[in-house]
Amino acid sequence: xxxxxxxxxxxxxxxxxxxxxxxxxxxxxxxxxxxxxxxxxxxxxxxxxxxxxxxxxxxxxxxxxxxxxxxxxxxxxxxxxxxxxxxxxxxxxxxxxxxxxxxxxxxxxxxxxxxxxxxxxxxxxxxxxxxxxxxxxxxxxxxxxxxxxxxxxxxxxxxxxxxxxxxxxxxxxxxxxxxxxxxxxxxxxxxxxxxxxxxxxxxxxxxxxxxxxxxxxxxxxxxxxxxxxxxxxxxxxxxxxxxxxxxxxxxxxxxxxxxxxxxxxxxxxxxxxxxxxxxxxxxxxxxxxxxxxxxxxxxxxxxxxxxxxxxxxxxxxxxxxxxxxxxxxxxxxxxxxxxxxxxxxxxxxxxxxxxxxxxxxxxxxxxxxxxxxxx
Amino acid sequence: xxxxxxxxxxxxxxxxxxxxxxxxxxxxxxxxxxxxxxxxxxxxxxxxxxxxxxxxxxxxxxxxxxxxxxxxxxxxxxxxxxxxxxxxxxxxxxxxxxxxxxxxxxxxxxxxxxxxxxxxxxxxxxxxxxxxxxxxxxxxxxxxxxxxxxxxxxxxxxxxxxxxxxxxxxxxxxxxxxxxxxxxxxxxxxxxxxxxxxxxxxxxxxxxxxxxxxxxxxxxxxxxxxxxxxxxxxxxxxxxxxxxxxxxxxxxxxxxxxxxxxxxxxxxxxxxxxxxxxxxxxxxxxxxxxxxxxxxxxxxxxxxxxxxxxxxxxxxxxxxxxxxxxxxxxxxxxxxxxxxxxxxxxxxxxxxxxxxxxxxxxxxxxxxxxxxxxxxxxxxxxxxxxxxxxxxxx
Numbered sequence: 001x002x003x004x005x006x007x008x009x010x011x012x013x014x015x016x017x018x019x020x021x022x023x024x025x026x027x028x029x030x031x032x033x034x035x036x037x038x039x040x041x042x043x044x045x046x047x048x049x050x051x052x053x054x055x056x057x058x059x060x061x062x063x064x065x066x067x068x069x070x071x072x073x074x075x076x077x078x079x080x081x082x083x084x085x086x087x088x089x090x091x092x093x094x095x096x097x098x099x100x101x102x103x104x105x106x107x108x109x110x111x112x113x114x115x116x117x118x119x120x121x122x123x124x125x126x127x128x129x130x131x132x133x134x135x136x137x138x139x140x141x142x143x144x145x146x147x148x149x150x151x152x153x154x155x156x157x158x159x160x161x162x163x164x165x166x167x168x169x170x171x172x173x174x175x176x177x178x179x180x181x182x183x184x185x186x187x188x189x190x191x192x193x194x195x196x197x198x199x200x201x202x203x204x205x206x207x208x209x210x211x212x213x214x215x216x217x218x219x220x221x222x223x224x225x226x227x228x229x230x231x232x233x234x235x236x237x238x239x240x241x242x243x244x245x246x247x248x249x250x251x252x253x254x255x256x257x258x259x260x261x262x263x264x265x266x267x268x269x270x271x272x273x274x275x276x277x278x279x280x281x282x283x284x285x286x287x288x289x290x291x292x293x294x295x296x297x298x299x300x301x302x303x304x305x306x307x308x309x310x311x312x313x314x315x316x317x318x319x320x321x322x323x324x325x326x327x328x329x330x331x332x333x334x335x336x337x338x339x340x341x342x343x344x345x346x347x348x349x350x351x352x353x354x355x356x357x358x359x360x361x362x363x364x365x366x367x368x369x370x371x372x373x374x375x
Numbered sequence: 376x377x378x379x380x381x382x383x384x385x386x387x388x389x390x391x392x393x394x395x396x397x398x399x400x401x402x403x404x405x406x407x408x409x410x411x412x413x414x415x416x417x418x419x420x421x422x423x424x425x426x427x428x429x430x431x432x433x434x435x436x437x438x439x440x441x442x443x444x445x446x447x448x449x450x451x452x453x454x455x456x457x458x459x460x461x462x463x464x465x466x467x468x469x470x471x472x473x474x475x476x477x478x479x480x481x482x483x484x485x486x487x488x489x490x491x492x493x494x495x496x497x498x499x500x501x502x503x504x505x506x507x508x509x510x511x512x513x514x515x516x517x518x519x520x521x522x523x524x525x526x527x528x529x530x531x532x533x534x535x536x537x538x539x540x541x542x543x544x545x546x547x548x549x550x551x552x553x554x555x556x557x558x559x560x561x562x563x564x565x566x567x568x569x570x571x572x573x574x575x576x577x578x579x580x581x582x583x584x585x586x587x588x589x590x591x592x593x594x595x596x597x598x599x600x601x602x603x604x605x606x607x608x609x610x611x612x613x614x615x616x617x618x619x620x621x622x623x624x625x626x627x628x629x630x631x632x633x634x635x636x637x638x639x640x641x642x643x644x645x646x647x648x649x650x651x652x653x654x655x656x657x658x659x660x661x662x663x664x665x666x667x668x669x670x671x672x673x674x675x676x677x678x679x680x681x682x683x684x685x686x687x688x689x690x691x692x693x694x695x696x697x698x699x700x701x702x703x704x705x706x707x708x709x710x711x712x713x714x715x716x717x718x719x720x721x722x723x724x725x726x727x728x729x730x731x732x733x734x735x736x737x738x739x740x741x742x743x744x745x746x747x748x749x750x751x752x753x754x755x756x757x758x759x760x761x762x763x764x765x766x767x768x769x
Contacts, residue, residue, distance in 0.1 A: 128732065131711040133645040155732065156712045177646050199731060201715040202740050209731060268511035278757050335747045339509055339755065340534050340586075343579045343748050350580030354744065361707070361714050367655060 001298050008066065009073045015050055016074045020081030026348050029082060037162055038206040039085045045117045053091055054115030057099065061107060062115035068239065068304045072246045072297070079250020082348075082355055084205050086120055089159030092243040093236055094121025097167055097184070101224040101232035106186065110165070122163035124154035124187075124210055125233060132364040134169070134233050135179050139212065141170035148172070148222070150185060150193075150215040158362070160208035161198035163189055168212070169233055172226050182230045184223040191215055203358035204351075231309060238312055241320040241363040242300040248323050248359045249297055252290045252330040255352040259283065259334045279337055286333045289326035296322040317369035324359075324366035331356040376664065378671060380451060388451045391430075395459035398424050404460035408631070409721040409738035410745065412583055413462055415498065415540040421462050422495040431493050432469045439477065439485070440493050446678035454671075457627025458634075465537070467499035468492035470622050472545040472564065472602075475611045479603030488543075488564065500567070502532040502546030502589060503612070510758050512547075513556040513609060517591060519548035519563065526550075526563065526601070528571075528594040534752070538574045538587040542567050547608050554606060562608035565596040579748075581741035582719025616754060617688050623753045624695030626671050632702045633664060639709045639735060650709060663701050670694045686766045689759040696749040696756060703743040710736040717741070 005013065023043060024032075032040045047053050055070045057063025071092065078087060095114045098106055098121075113119035130136035139152025150170050160166060166187045174181030187194065193215035198208040224232055263274030263283060273279055300319035306312040331353040335342045342349035360366060380388060403417045425431035433452045435441020444452060457463065464470065469492055476485055491497035508515040517530025528548055538544075544567055551559030567574070571594035577586045603611055637660065640651040650656050670691070677687045707714035713732030722730055722737025730737055750756045 126712050129645065131643065131645050131650075136645045156715050197731070199716045199718070202717045202744075204717075207715065267507075268509060268514070273510075276757075278760070332747065336750060336755075339751050340504070340748070343745075343751070345578040345580050345582070350744070353747070354580060357707075357740075357743065358715055361712060365708065365711065367653075367708060370655065371653075 001302055002069075003298065005073070006070075009070055012052070012055070012070055013073045013077060016052065016077030017080070019046070019050070020077050020083065024081040024083060026351075029084070033084055033200075033204045038200065038204075039162070044085055047085065047087075048115065048117030053087075053117055054111075055091075057095060057111045057115045062112035068242065069301050072242070072301050075243050075246035076250040076253075079247035079252075079355070080254040082203070082251070082351055084203075086122075086159035086162060086205075088205075088240065088243055088247075089123065089163070090114060090119075090121045093123040093158075093240050094163075094165070094167060096239050097123060097232060097236040098223065100235060101184070101229075103220075103223070105220070106223065110186075119165065120159065120163045122157055122159040122166050123236065124157040124160060124166050124168045125237070126155045126157065128153060128155050130155070132368040133177070134237060135182065135230055136177055137169050137171045137182050138176050139168065139170040141172050141183055141185060141217075143172075144216065147216060147218045148185065150187065150212040150217065152212050154210045154212075156201075156207045157210050158201075158205065158207050160189065160210050161196060161206050165189070166194075166210065167223060169229055170212075179230050181227050182233070183226050184229040184233065185217050186221045186223060187212070187215060187217055191217070201358055202361075203355040205358070234309060234313070235305075237363050238316040239304050241316050241369070242297075242304040244359045244362050245293070245297050245300050245319055245323040248327045248356060249290070249293050251352045251355050251359070252286075252293060252327060255330055255334045255349060255356075256283075256286055256290050258349055258352075259286065259337050262338055273337075282333050282337060286330045289329040293323045293326035296326075314373055317364075317373040320364060321366050321369040321373060324369070327356040327360055376668060378668070378675075380447070384447050384451050387448055388455050391452055391455040392459060394428060394430075395456060395461050398428075399459060399461055403462060406723055407460045407462050408635070409723060409735075410742045411721045411723045411738065412585065418462055418465060418540075419495045422464070422493075426494055432464070432473070434470060435473065435493075436477075439473070439489050447675070450675060450678055453622075454627035454630065457625070458631045460631065463625075463628070465495065465498060466622055467501050467536070467541070467545070468495070468497055468543070471501065471615050472499055475545075475562070475602060475615050478614065479607075479611060481599075483599065484564070484602070497543045498537070498541045499543045499545060499564075500535050500538045500541035500589075502535060502544045504534045505531060506533050510755055512612070513560065515547055515549060515560065517546070517548050518552070519550050519561065519596075521550075521598075522595070524598050525595045526598065528563075528591045528596060530591050532589040532591075533577075533586075535574070535587045535589045536585055538567065538589055539576065539584070544589070545602070547612055550608075551606050557609040558606055560608040560612070561605050562602040562611045563596060563600040564602060565594075565600045569594050569596065571595070579745060581745040582717075583741065583745060585745075623749075624670065624674060624691040625699060626667070626674055626695065629667050629695070629698050629702055630671075632699075632706065633660075633667060635735065636660065636702065636706055636709060639706065639733065642733070643709055643711065656705075656708070659705060663698065663705065666694065666701075667698055670698060686763045689762050692753060693750075693756050693759050699749050700746055703739070703746040706735075706739045707743045710739055714740050714743075 054063030055066040059065045098110050141148040141150045168185050168187050172183045193213040195211045196208045201207050266273050296319040299315050303312050303315035430442050432441045437443035505515050519526040519528045545564045550561040571592040573590040575588045576584050641649050643650040713736040716731040718737045721741050
């Protein structure tokens, strides 16, 4: 495990931190969240120009050929800034999946556009009754001439409302919970038969319920081989779990700093509240939680792209479950130590809490990962 | 598991349940179970229904217009009403200032105020906390200065719950800045319509508006606004907060939510196993149910003893609030990814087709967020534990 940041990572951290600090203060973020798209296209273009959208994309496709560990650095900064831009859905999940499992033509078509900020992606895999089980796929794709017709419903699809392409898991054979028979398709959200209902999530990122009603796609829309979609989907969501861990760590760090500052400055009973031992101990627990989360994140980053799916799954689940627990210690603790002020929309602590709460529910919640680890 | 009450109380419980099922409009019940903001109209509608039945202000003795319930009846009444999704009473008038008036209110105050609290013609809010006086309430700075037959109030209160609906306030003000902190405070009641009072909303992180800031700019209140004796307000406040802490346990509400949790969890799950059948989840639900059972029995024990509750009030507040939080945690766990969509209106007013996910889910995220406050308000749980420790001689 490499605990020392590379020069590239130090530079990326610097770039992302500066962007968050200069361009993403609380007031600016509020405007971005309230805008029509729910994120800033202008900022997205800047991310592209800074090279942050193509970190892992090969150089010949417009990226810089880096690793997930490089992306992790940026994600941690975005966690500190509570960034709402569709980085998870487009860069980590979407582009990551295409790079790992897509055909050459798909990579050449999509990855350069992602790197240049001209294409947004969303991965549509959750269903109304799937909870976090990736193999629970009721959405069907049946052969129709050379192509396929997709029918079904996907739930809480992150970034779907602004995506230019959806990657959809659909069943080409077998029963609802079968591991085989799941295929992945690229679908244009403007295609006939696709309808959407968008909403904000708890952490101000947008998601949508997406319905597919007789949606026709070409054979070339298939990502990877027919019926073999579960493995690449699992790999993508494991990367996603590591990625939300990075965001959570960033949020924990910022929230701990904020809370510590509050303990030192808020006075009650004639002294800073940080002088009270019961609050000191809780703060100490929160700092320990952040440290433990950082340790598990090293494991998650190391294993995010591991080739052995079983070993990867166990490492990722251990990390996600631990980081989720740490996020709760920090989030709930921060609200309690602040008191009423942290309950308000006008103060940033509550927004970190909302983000940490949402992250726990994304890419498999704590219970899901505990169970997956224990098997 | 349900506690069995003595036959007579059991019969009374059925009577209350029948009444609630017959009289409580579905739209009101829906708002209550979603923890949605109650409109004052709905609250007043229900209060008047209770007045007609003779059950309004269930904690009041008969002489002030209450039903004169025995302590057990009171417990059963609150529990059944909460379980049935009836709106919890607006506590500020009936459960907080009224008991103070019983003890130290003047005859004129009792005669004017109590009947109007009963019908909710007077909707009270509480002017206690200030930006610099939260846990350290006694450091409050809002000043009242005597001027002839009036007091002139200047300062600021915060976390004023439902001030936007309230037409009356009970307020702690500093009347002697030179005395020891606790000895220079007085309690006053006055209308919110007085010139110089400004209310500003505070939106909470769940998107709701239940609290406010209240500003006083040379507000002139008549001398008769004073409750009891001047500079004795701190004593009255402690009496009042004792009552707040007993009612804050919300046992009936937690029982209702536990039921909802089980129903939801039984309906969730993949691969042929419901969430409720998964040992890890089932164990968490069982632990919670036992904690709640113990709390209810503790509440019954408190009711059975004479006199004002001591540290038991602190216990009820701590355990009751922690149980409420755990419930909201398990409820969002139960709906899985559908905990993510955020609707600050908590699904109120949506038709079945418009819910995102299970129809209960719309309220669960915001409720999880807003319920973080229960270990903070009414005296934070840290302060409650300090009080218990102090009573132990530590």
